[in-house]
Amino acid sequence: MCGIAGIFHPGVPKPVSAARVRAMADALAHRGPDGSGVWTARGVGLGHRRLSIIDIAGGVQPMLAPDERQTIVFNGEIYNFREVRADLAAKGHVFRTDSDTEVILAAWRQWGPECLSRLNGMFAVALYDAAEDALFLARDRLGVKPLHIAELSDGSLIFASELKGLLAHPLMRGAPDPRAVEDFLAFGYVPDDSCIVAGVRKLPAGHYLLVRRGRSQPQPVQWWDVDFSQPDRRPAAALIEECKDRMRAAVSSRMVADVPVGAFLSGGVDSSAVVALMAGMSRGAVETCSIGFDEADHDETAYARIIAERFATVHRERTVAAADFGLIDTLVEAFDEPFADASALATYRVCELARERVTVALSGDGADEAFAGYRRYRLFMGEERVRGLLPGPMARAARALGNAYPKLDWAPQWLRAKTTLQALGQDRGLAYAEAVGATPPAIRGQIYRDGFGKLLDGHVAENRYAEAMAKAPARDALSRAQYADLKIWLPGDILTKVDRTSMAVSLEAREPLLDHRLIEFAARVPSRLRLRRGEGKWLMKQSLAGTLPDSILHRRKMGFVTPVSAWFRGPLAGEAAGIARGSALAELGWFDGDTIARLAAAHKSGRSDHGRLLWQLLMLDRSLQRLFGIGRSSGYRASTKNRPSGGAFNPSAARSRA
Structure with missing residues (x-):
């Protein structure tokens, strides 16, 4: 696991400063504390920070081909590199190391961009080919590893694993992108097709970019997609057996390392399955770790202990106080x-706990998206059934009733019908987008100042979900929703969360349940066997019957729950009030401080629950302070001559000054 960065001049091959590349790479030192390297040539420079996992002595990067015609930096792991290496050796390639990096280099020489389809792993690759005078950038199928790109005023193309690597370049200037702010408030994260810094983009998951010097820059090319449109017609028993085999192979391939390997263990089905399979293939006891909470309603450690005892793992756990909000600034820095x-x-x-003993930790991420494990899938399909029975006028009436229905945050679940009624009268894609989102359009509209809508220029965050579901290679609504989640939610939220938090402590996290062969298999499982009689992950759970106890397989899903609503009625109440006055949001000029103050007061009094929104606004405020110097700590004041109607900060004007 590593951090990569680099500079490429696609027009005139200007000299590249090695010190500049090194500064970009060193901004990613947490991703690779074990070593660093920089390579420059005419019009190109590549930088690398290394966390040594495979071939600790020999896999040094940047790595050059024997004839020095290609140079590579690479972040990630290729789990089948030995099989690919054997194939390449049979074709005459000679290897000097036992690293997966050298295998990618040889695979490029043999197959060009088509080499990607032969690699099973998580990766972000940057490869300069002197023979073609071209830069090749590629990202793994599901977006486990990130890659950010920007074009600078001197014509150069720069890239880095994290945004902070780009920001280390002295010509990298930017302003907050209003569309990304809209996206963040809608979903609670900035999706992969957006970036908070205007002018920065992320290479999409399953895409590559091949930039040849002297030619116009092309659009990224999609090299992989998942297909839900070809359901497997075999009996359920046969699919259950294949599911077992594919999970076992996925876990086995991710246990290969030259450093200590362990696993996260929450006590849920997914992490428990990974630990069970690891225990069956490991020569020694598996290292596992869990986080508990000092509030019983949020604590799952008892379930984790059941699995730890059943599979005789070396288990450690640590209790975190419910008021563990001291990490806010650490997370802002990491993300x-x-x-x-x-x-x-x-x-x-x-x-943090895992890194005390191991360098690699396996997680259970990905199964909910692949096998329909989220509760929202069940609710969405229930709405779909009702939506299909409603004629147009009744659907519109349901939405109108939902708009008028009070938001009963304090009431029992069965009385909170507002969002369901609204969804029934809405396009399925937009309805699902709001279900998976954080702050609905109506609330976002209330907290924006007049004039902010003009900056969005018609951009609506939820539309990307509607478009993804409409274009999905799928035959049914459940598969369309899962496809959209794999393309938007998974890389934007889940994988970003795991990548940044693990890399912040120099830990490599591996997701065996995101093995692309397992994902492709899950997409072929008929939807009725993914979500069956209201039970998500039905087929996966059947494949684990007898391996995991029923108390784990069929218990209510919890996940990591953080009591942010309680925080904003207690120790963070002052922060909530501060967001509305004298914060980065206030100085930016895009938000209505009076409305935010009213929402914060209503939340503190218990009349309403706006905890999630207040948490979003707090994290946005801190990020704007850090990235752009906006806010109390910097004394920043947006120039009034650069403000559109409504007094909002003008990003295009800021870019023109860069």
């Missing part, structure tokens, strides 16, 4: 962009 999935606090703590 760069605003990130409001509050479970990031617990994820950071479990990564």
